[in-house]
Amino acid sequence: MFNVLLAHIQEKVNLSVGDVDLLKSFFIPKKLRKRQYILQEGDVCKYLMFVEKGLLRMYHVDDKGAEHMIQFAWEGWWMADTYSFLSGDISQYNIDAIEDAELLMITLPNFEAMLLQLPVMERYFRILFQNNIISKERRLINTISYSAEEKYKRLVATHPEMIQRIPQNLIASYLGLTPETLSRIRKKLMQS
Amino acid sequence: MKSIGYNNSVAIIGANSNVGAQFAMAIAKAYRLLLIDSDEIQTSLLATKIKHITQLPSAVEVLSCSKDASWEADIIVLASPTFTHASIAKKIAEVTTCKTILQISNVNDELVSLQNILPHSHVIKVIINHSSVMVQGENADALQLALQLLSFAHWTLIEENKLT
Numbered sequence: 001m002f003n004v005l006l007a008h009i010q011e012k013v014n015l016s017v018g019d020v021d022l023l024k025s026f027f028i029p030k031k032l033r034k035r036q037y038i039l040q041e042g043d044v045c046k047y048l049m050f051v052e053k054g055l056l057r058m059y060h061v062d063d064k065g066a067e068h069m070i071q072f073a074w075e076g077w078w079m080a081d082t083y084s085f086l087s088g089d090i091s092q093y094n095i096d097a098i099e100d101a102e103l104l105m106i107t108l109p110n111f112e113a114m115l116l117q118l119p120v121m122e123r124y125f126r127i128l129f130q131n132n133i134i135s136k137e138r139r140l141i142n143t144i145s146y147s148a149e150e151k152y153k154r155l156v157a158t159h160p161e162m163i164q165r166i167p168q169n170l171i172a173s174y175l176g177l178t179p180e181t182l183s184r185i186r187k188k189l190m191q192s
Numbered sequence: 193m194k195s196i197g198y199n200n201s202v203a204i205i206g207a208n209s210n211v212g213a214q215f216a217m218a219i220a221k222a223y224r225l226l227l228i229d230s231d232e233i234q235t236s237l238l239a240t241k242i243k244h245i246t247q248l249p250s251a252v253e254v255l256s257c258s259k260d261a262s263w264e265a266d267i268i269v270l271a272s273p274t275f276t277h278a279s280i281a282k283k284i285a286e287v288t289t290c291k292t293i294l295q296i297s298n299v300n301d302e303l304v305s306l307q308n309i310l311p312h313s314h315v316i317k318v319i320i321n322h323s324s325v326m327v328q329g330e331n332a333d334a335l336q337l338a339l340q341l342l343s344f345a346h347w348t349l350i351e352e353n354k355l356t
Contacts, residue, residue: 001286025312028290031264102263110290 001029004052005104008076012127013120023121026114027104032056032097038105039095045084047105051077054101055165058093059173069174072098072166078128098166143176149185151175201226202341203265205258205280206272208234211296211320215271216252217242218345225252226261229272263287267337269294274301281309288313292334294341296320318342324350 002024009015015023028047032038032054039045041061049056051073058071058079070093073079084091085108106114115122142151152175156163162171172182200223206212207227216225220242229235232254239252246252255261262268262284270277274297281293289312297303299321307315307330314334319326325347329335342349 025289029263029287030266031260033264107290 001052001102002027002104004075005050008050009121009124013124015120019118019120022118023114026110027106030103030105032101032103034097034100037094037096038103039081039084039091039093041092041094042090044088045081045091045093045095046107048078048080048085048108048111049073049095050104050106051075051079052102052104054097054103055099056095056101056103057098057166057170058095060093067173068176069170072162072170072174074161074165098170148175148177148181149188151177152182152185153189200224200266201264202267202269203228203255203258203261204269204271205229205261206270206276207238209271209273211298212269212271213238215269215296215341215345217245219341220246220251221248222344223251223267223341226265227252227254228256228258228261232256259284259287262291265291267292267294267341269296269341270306271296274303277306278304278309281306285310285313290314292316292331292337294318294338299326320347321350324348326350 006015006020030038038047038049038056053075056073056079057069058073058081060068060070062068071079079095081091081093081095083089088108115125142154146154155171155175168182168186169179172179175182202219202223203226204212204216205228207216208229208231212229216227216238219225225242227235227239235254239254242252243249258280268284268288268291270280270293272280277295288310292314293306293310294316295303295306296318297320299319303317303319305315314329314331316327316329316334316338318338319328323346325342327335327338327342327349329338339349
């Protein structure tokens with residue numbers, strides 16, 4: 001149940017056997033069915049979630065009812081509306097499962113207690129947040145600087161598993177393209 | 193893609209017992225239910241009855257494994273005979289960390305404490321005496337959650353006790 005999380009942490013920091021036992025006591029194990037919400041717009045994001053198995057998406061619904069994909073998370077990824085989670089303010093996002101999922105969830109009080117009692121996790125999350133900032137900067141540059149075709153090519157290069165697992169219309173939304181545009185790009189790339 | 197609305201899911205283990213069925217009927221409109229009992233035919237009948245009452249076809253499901261149900265649920269209600277509680281607790285311990293567990297018993301039943309078996313769960317004892325109920329537990333948030341659930345069941349709270 002904790003295999004993926006422990007492997008992910010131990011890639012970055014060392015945990016003792018005692019640390020592992022203590023770490024497990026902070027997390028809520030949760031199974032989520034395909035298409036089941038874990039966060040809905042207007043609610044507070046109460047959990048920081050780690051995906052042990054399955055696939056989640058976070059998205060925003062605009063005034064016209066169109067969904068805009070913000071993030072996907074599969075095995076080994078963390079997911080939350082960080083602002084809502086840390087501030088306690090309501091979220092403007094939805095998070096649901098694209099595939100049946102097994103999550104490990106932690107509340108803010110438990111998150112803070114864990115960082116106090118396991119200082120090694122401070123280092124782990126510092127590394128994660130650094131990586132997250134870099135990744136957000138890259139996504140911003142992709143959005144404002146590249147053509148539709150280039151955006152797709154870069155996504156294929158950096159996250160090939162996304163192309164395999166995630167429906168094409170959701171990938172189009174993630175890239176800020178229409179499904180028709182993405183379809184044309186894919187066709188063109190296959191022909192070339 | 194149409195999604196299922198998020199609601200707290202409650203697993204009721206021992207759903208066919210008098211108290212389990214009563215509790216399930218009482219909270220069904222507010223929570224998504226996962227019903228578990230050894231007689232699955234009887235449990236399915238209960239689920240059908242609840243779906244008819246609530247008019248929410250997706251809000252109740254019958255599962256066969258208490259561990260899977262507890263893994264999926266946010267709150268677990270033990271409504272089976274009290275002599276089964278310890279063995280169920282051992283089975284579900286791994287998937288109930290930080291979750292609230294309501295251990296329901298009648299006033300005359302011998303009640304074993306599950307907190308030692310479930311050290312990282314928030315166990316709340318709910319002791320029923322006719323239509324009155326006593327609630328005991330260590331975690332304030334879990335106690336609050338238990339009272340919220342019990343408020344649907346028309347039992348009169350005669351004692352709320354935060355064990356220290």
